[in-house]
Amino acid sequence: MKITLAQSLGMCFGVRDAIDLALMEPEPESVTILGQLVHNPRILRRLEEAGLRIAESPEVPVDTGRVIITAHGVSKTIRGRLEERGYQVQDATCPLVNRAHRALASLVAAGYFPVVIGQADHVEVRGLVGDLAECVVLERPDDVARLRAHTDVGRNGHARLGVVAQTTQPLDLVRERVEQIRAALPEAEIRFVDTVCRPTKERQQAARELARQVQVMVVIGGRNSNNTRQLARTCAREGATVYHVEGAADLQQEWFAGVEHVGITAGTSTPDEVIQEVCAEIERLG
């Protein structure tokens, strides 16, 4: 059985830098990470073993003097609240998440009604929209219909919508959604800023190309990792049979019976050693 790794896969620089920052803390017991630093159970365990505490979310009060904002970022409101409470704040927000914040803020400042394509309950999206008086988050195609009710399109006959995306959304899905908005609100002026991050684009493209050549794609990453789930979705759209696993222990022999070519990809928070373990186990099972 042939096994091929996607040309681009696994941990991105934003996640690597956030982990390094946390693990470099000189007194880890006095530091709380505000939410899942990355969506990967193995890394979260490693951080806890190093002595760092992990809070459920940035909104929850904690009892250490120092806190770390995760790679997904927070709103200015939450950051201000942390400073008011007297915490020393270390910021591990990925620069590409900050870029999405700046893009949305510029659109709002220019008078556009803010629209975010992404998952409403994802911590990055909560951070993006947290300072806005009003905003629409588009998760599913049906959500586009809600836009008319929430904006002044229809009332004034014209509206300006400023659209950005969660950094880990597949660009093809985002572009589709923008076209749906244009079709649903032809009288509106739509300004779209592409805020999907480069590592996501590279992993999506590589996964798409590989999924066309293989029968089975194994996608490695946390079950709650948005970008890993999106990789699985992209591979399935290309016609491959897809298995989403968190690690080697999830693999099942029958998945590979009669299979000649298996492809492997991994989300941006999946450590290299997990990818290697999964590869070795697939080789053994195959």
Ligand code: SF4
């Ligand atoms: S997935 Fe993209 S935005 Fe998120 S941490 Fe990695 S590089 Fe940054």
